[in-house]
Amino acid sequence: MENSAGTRQTLPEMPDTHVVSGAVYTDKAIFEDEKRRVFGQCWHLACHESELGEAYDYRTFDYIGTPLIAIRGGDGVVRTFMNVCSHRGAKIIQEPSGNAKRLTCFYHLWSYDDRGNCVDIPRPEAYESSGLKKDDCGLFEVRTETHLGLVFINLDDKAPPVADYIGAALDPFADSLGSGELEVFHYNRAILHANWKAWQETNLDLYHEWMHVLLRRTQVGEGSMNTRVVKSFENGHTMGGGLKASYDKYKGMAARDPGMALPGLGPDDFFFVDLWPNAALLARGTAIRIDVVTPIDEKTMLVEWRGLGLKGDSADVRRTRMQHHNQYWGPFGRNVPEDAFAAEACELGFRHGAATRQLIAREEGGKGQDDGMLRAWYAEWARRMGRSPANPTNAIAPD
Amino acid sequence: MALDAEDFTAFIDLCSTEFDYRITVYSPEIRKEMIWLDQDYEGMRALLEMVPQHLKRLGTLKRHVSVYIIDHDATAAIATVTSSFIVTHTDPDGVSQLFVAGTYYDEVDCRGDRYLLKRRRAHLETRDLGIGSHIPI
Amino acid sequence: MSARRYQDRARPPNLRSEDYVSGQVYRDDGVFRDELDTVLGKVWHFACHVSEVPEPGDYRTFLHALQPLFVIRGEDEKLRCFFNTCPQCGARLLGDGAGTAARLRCVRHPGQFDWSGRVVASAQSEDNAESDVLSAAPRLREIHAETKNGLVFVNLDDAAQPLDAFLGQGLEIFDGVFGDDGVEYEVFHFHRATVKANWKAWQETIVDLYHEFMHVVLRTTQMTAAPMSARDMRVYPNGHLAIGGLKADYDNYKGYSARDGSAAFPGLTVDDARFTPLFPDTTIITRGTVMRIDTVTPLDPHRTIVESRGLGIKGEPEADRLMRMRHHNDYWGPFGRNVPEDAFAAEACEKSFGKGAGRYQIIARDEGGRGQDDLMLRAYYKAWSEMTGRLAHSPGNT
Numbered sequence: 001m002e003n004s005a006g007t008r009q010t011l012p013e014m015p016d017t018h019v020v021s022g023a024v025y026t027d028k029a030i031f032e033d034e035k036r037r038v039f040g041q042c043w044h045l046a047c048h049e050s051e052l053g054e055a056y057d058y059r060t061f062d063y064i065g066t067p068l069i070a071i072r073g074g075d076g077v078v079r080t081f082m083n084v085c086s087h088r089g090a091k092i093i094q095e096p097s098g099n100a101k102r103l104t105c106f107y108h109l110w111s112y113d114d115r116g117n118c119v120d121i122p123r124p125e126a127y128e129s130s131g132l133k134k135d136d137c138g139l140f141e142v143r144t145e146t147h148l149g150l151v152f153i154n155l156d157d158k159a160p161p162v163a164d165y166i167g168a169a170l171d172p173f174a175d176s177l178g179s180g181e182l183e184v185f186h187y188n189r190a191i192l193h194a195n196w197k198a199w200q201e202t203n204l205d206l207y208h209e210w211m212h213v214l215l216r217r218t219q220v221g222e223g224s225m226n227t228r229v230v231k232s233f234e235n236g237h238t239m240g241g242g243l244k245a246s247y248d249k250y251k252g253m254a255a256r257d258p259g260m261a262l263p264g265l266g267p268d269d270f271f272f273v274d275l276w277p278n279a280a281l282l283a284r285g286t287a288i289r290i291d292v293v294t295p296i297d298e299k300t301m302l303v304e305w306r307g308l309g310l311k312g313d314s315a316d317v318r319r320t321r322m323q324h325h326n327q328y329w330g331p332f333g334r335n336v337p338e339d340a341f342a343a344e345a346c347e348l349g350f351r352h353g354a355a356t357r358q359l360i361a362r363e364e365g366g367k368g369q370d371d372g373m374l375r376a377w378y379a380e381w382a383r384r385m386g387r388s389p390a391n392p393t394n395a396i397a398p399d
Numbered sequence: 400m401a402l403d404a405e406d407f408t409a410f411i412d413l414c415s416t417e418f419d420y421r422i423t424v425y426s427p428e429i430r431k432e433m434i435w436l437d438q439d440y441e442g443m444r445a446l447l448e449m450v451p452q453h454l455k456r457l458g459t460l461k462r463h464v465s466v467y468i469i470d471h472d473a474t475a476a477i478a479t480v481t482s483s484f485i486v487t488h489t490d491p492d493g494v495s496q497l498f499v500a501g502t503y504y505d506e507v508d509c510r511g512d513r514y515l516l517k518r519r520r521a522h523l524e525t526r527d528l529g530i531g532s533h534i535p536i
Numbered sequence: 537m538s539a540r541r542y543q544d545r546a547r548p549p550n551l552r553s554e555d556y557v558s559g560q561v562y563r564d565d566g567v568f569r570d571e572l573d574t575v576l577g578k579v580w581h582f583a584c585h586v587s588e589v590p591e592p593g594d595y596r597t598f599l600h601a602l603q604p605l606f607v608i609r610g611e612d613e614k615l616r617c618f619f620n621t622c623p624q625c626g627a628r629l630l631g632d633g634a635g636t637a638a639r640l641r642c643v644r645h646p647g648q649f650d651w652s653g654r655v656v657a658s659a660q661s662e663d664n665a666e667s668d669v670l671s672a673a674p675r676l677r678e679i680h681a682e683t684k685n686g687l688v689f690v691n692l693d694d695a696a697q698p699l700d701a702f703l704g705q706g707l708e709i710f711d712g713v714f715g716d717d718g719v720e721y722e723v724f725h726f727h728r729a730t731v732k733a734n735w736k737a738w739q740e741t742i743v744d745l746y747h748e749f750m751h752v753v754l755r756t757t758q759m760t761a762a763p764m765s766a767r768d769m770r771v772y773p774n775g776h777l778a779i780g781g782l783k784a785d786y787d788n789y790k791g792y793s794a795r796d797g798s799a800a801f802p803g804l805t806v807d808d809a810r811f812t813p814l815f816p817d818t819t820i821i822t823r824g825t826v827m828r829i830d831t832v833t834p835l836d837p838h839r840t841i842v843e844s845r846g847l848g849i850k851g852e853p854e855a856d857r858l859m860r861m862r863h864h865n866d867y868w869g870p871f872g873r874n875v876p877e878d879a880f881a882a883e884a885c886e887k888s889f890g891k892g893a894g895r896y897q898i899i900a901r902d903e904g905g906r907g908q909d910d911l912m913l914r915a916y917y918k919a920w921s922e923m924t925g926r927l928a929h930s931p932g933n934t
Contacts, residue, residue: 065890065891065892065893066891066893067887067888067893079539081539082542082545082888082893082894083888084888084893084894085888086898087897087898088740088744088885088897088898089559089885089888089889089894089895089896089897090881090884090885090887090888091884091885091887091888094457094491094884095457095491096491096492106454106750106880106881106884107747107749107750107881107884107885108746108747108749108750109749109750115538115539116538116539116540117538117539122749123746123907123908126901126902126903126907126908126909126910127900127901127902128902129902130551130552130555130900130901130902131550131551132549132551132555132898132900136549136550138538138539138540139539139540140539140540140541140542140544140545141538141539141540141541141542142542143542155542156543157541157542157543188493189492189493191494422871426633426726427632427633427634427635428588428596428633428634428726428728429588429634429723429724429726429845430588430634430635431723431724431726433724433725433726433861434858434861434862434865435725435727435865435869435870435871436865436869436871437858437861437862437865441791442791444791445790445791446791448790448791449752449789449790449791449873452752453752453873453877454750454751454876454877454880454881455876455877455880456876456880526727526728527728527729527730528727528729528870529729529730529731529732529879530729530731530876530879530880530883531729531869531870531871531872531875531876531879532870532871532876533871533873533876534871535871536871
């Protein structure tokens with residue numbers, strides 16, 4: 001009785017690479033380490049450049065407890081600053097998006113420009129005796145780079161450029177994202193009650209397509225398991241490709257019109273790339289979805305979903321594209337609510353130790369429903385964290 | 400609906416010039432009935448006109464009203480209306496929460512072409528209003 | 537000079553240490569525990585106004601330094617303060633915020649106490665108040681309570697100095713207001729709100745004059761009504777503060793009207809504004825016709841109960857009372873113009889300091905104790921440092 005209650009703490013005879021301990025989802029110290037070693041050092045996909053279309057457009061967001069604001073400068077360059085007033089620490093801009101040449105704090109009306117310079121302090125003469133200078137009161141700037149229309153930030157000033165970090169991982173999106181013709185038409189966000197990695201896993205795990213009625217009908221039997229490709233890249237990025245979908249096999253859906261396919265995509269293509277650690281880009285012929293997951297704490301996460309189409313879409317085409325997107329991926333769609341359900345269900349298993357581990361042991365030679373993406377993801381986690389996912393409470397390498 | 404949309408002109412247009420508005424609430428702590436807002440027609444108009452200049456609660460408020468009793472006095476051409484309301488607050492991230500629950504005691508002036516709100520007492524059950532609100536309920 | 541590098545955010549400002557405060561004072565659990573013990577556990581805390589407990593047996597419950605307490609008026613008219621817990625089993629006694637109780641009953645067992653905290657019945661002997669069992673049974677745990685100018689203060693510290701010594705001259709700007717013979721005040725307004733911010737962030741919205749730029753009504757009614765040089769900030773021992781010399785032109789704000797002819801409180805003209813933040817958690821503010829008393833009560837480093845009271849004169853004509861309510865609500869009610877903005881500000885600071893994004897705040901304004909000087913903020917944090925034994929600019933260091 002290998003799995004009897006008495007022996008559930010015993011790990012199966014498997015290489016460490018094929019097992020993930022429940023502690024990676026629940027341990028507070030591990031989460032604190034992740035904030036530093038993962039989120040403090042990796043490139044984070046903040047938004048799509050179409051969300052900052054014009055000069056002085058801004059987007060605000062929180063990243064690991066830090067309020068940030070990305071703003072397109074008068075020179076067209078997107079920069080990111082801490083959205084925190086240098087004076088009394090108030091969060092400066094509260095709205096998620098807007099357009100402003102001056103970022104003015106509501107509290108004492110200190111103002112900053114699009115480069116983060118402090119440009120106005122009301123009644124400044126009272127600071128003369130203290131020696132405080134406007135020049136010392138600029139906002140703190142966070143590194144920002146744009147790659148294939150995606151705006152990335154990095155809290156680590158010494159990290160290599162984002163293009164080096166991503167390497168070849170986004171090549172499958174070069175024609176679509178790289179066309180400069182895409183824009184975001186869908187955005188929603190939700191707080192999910194699970195560890196952030198449980199969401200990322202839903203985009204790394206091909207085997208779970210059994211959970212989705214929609215995928216069982218439209219995807220599992222289409223093409224061949226042999227034509228699927230599971231790949232990994234430098235820095236932990238991964239890809240699942242070569243999937244095909246017959247959309248008309250699900251009641252109420254229709255085959256995609258080839259004329260609506262996005263640049264570089266066939267109408268029934270499906271592939272996805274996971275950018276380590278917390279982003280996933282999914283392409284289904286007529287629409288692209290981008291997921292970003294950000295932890296709030298070790299058991300709560302924020303997931304943001306974006307849907308992309310062509311800037312030049314006619315109203316009719318856009319409507320159809322939205323329908324296609326929403327069928328799978330909207331909050332009232334068939335798939336995403338199931339993934340969220342799964343992530344929260346795993347949390348319930350791991351939270352108090354009822355489940356102690358999960359297996360990522362499927363091997364199909366990098367095809368079919370191979371767990372290769374999950375293993376590659378956790379191999380990078382092990383490298384960054386200095387911990388083995390199978391036995392993570394013992395650090396294997398010093399800081 | 401006009402207040403939800405922050406279309407204050409439209410709201411004022413529904414009020415009689417004799418409009419008399421109060422938000423009341425009972426405090427079990429000091430054991431007294433309190434008034435938390437007390438405005439006439441002109442006062443309400445000025446208060447609403449100034450709202451856009453203030454640093455107000457972010458997001459939107461939405462009022463949900465169920466009418467319980469309508470009592471129409473044909474001679475005086477006045478209807479008194481008692482309604483239950485809840486107001487939800489939706490923050491800029493799209494998260495909705497209950498902000499306040501209470502009862503409206505209204506008097507509607509039915510003399511003219513249009514019915515006009517002559518008197519409103521918004522009696523609150525909720526007493527912890529967090530940061531409060533620049534917009535009346 | 538352009539923006540600063542994110543990586544440099546932990547570097548302290550290039551200022552004198554008294555001119556800035558570390559964000560750790562708002563979020564650190566160790567700092568918070570010390571505040572409970574060494575600050576809130578030692579100071580006199582405003583509990584309620586005497587008008588809230590007018591008759592023997594009237595009580596008022598509240599939380600202070602996370603301790604459930606209540607003030608009750610005894611048969612002898614004396615106000616006493618007790619822990620709102622049964623000394624035998626720890627269960628709560630009074631569930632409501634206020635009321636009148638013939639006896640204080642434990643919710644869990646038959647223990648009963650009178651208004652002076654003595655046991656009058658217990659599980660062992662319910663009917664025999666004179667038995668040995670009762671005389672040996674523990675009384676309610678009592679803490680110091682004293683009254684000054686109708687304000688009831690309590691102190692958790694058994695070795696506390698008398699209230700008068702703690703306050704010193706801290707209430708002097710209200711001498712004419714409270715001192716007038718025959719005037720009795722009463723509370724007509726009470727609002728308790730939970731604000732998602734550190735308790736000191738709320739107190740700062742009072743102590744900080746510079747932030748009047750945030751309030752439309754202060755920009756229009758106060759900043760121009762009297763010269764900055766007429767403002768008079770005072771710092772007293774034990775961290776108490778006061779400011780006088782503020783004036784208001786109420787008719788400069790649309791919808792307000794000048795308050796000429798309205799019944800101002802004794803010692804004040806209708807356009808006077810004065811306030812005194814009593815260290816560390818109470819403020820008394822007057823604006824000619826109205827008086828507000830605020831207390832802040834922390835629940836944890838990130839959540840605070842703010843209680844706000846409005847006072848009028850006992851027995852005044854109804855028209856005056858309605859006038860005071862209106863004036864109070866104009867600025868200070870939950871649907872008023874100012875207080876929701878202050879709460880907004882406190883919560884916006886929490887969003888940066890609460891999780892450690894914001895590192896420092898600057899309190900370096902010097903206007904010779906006038907205008908919008910940060911003098912009072914510096915004095916507040918000086919008193920805080922003295923009591924906690926931690927440095928406000930670097931609270932990890934003692």
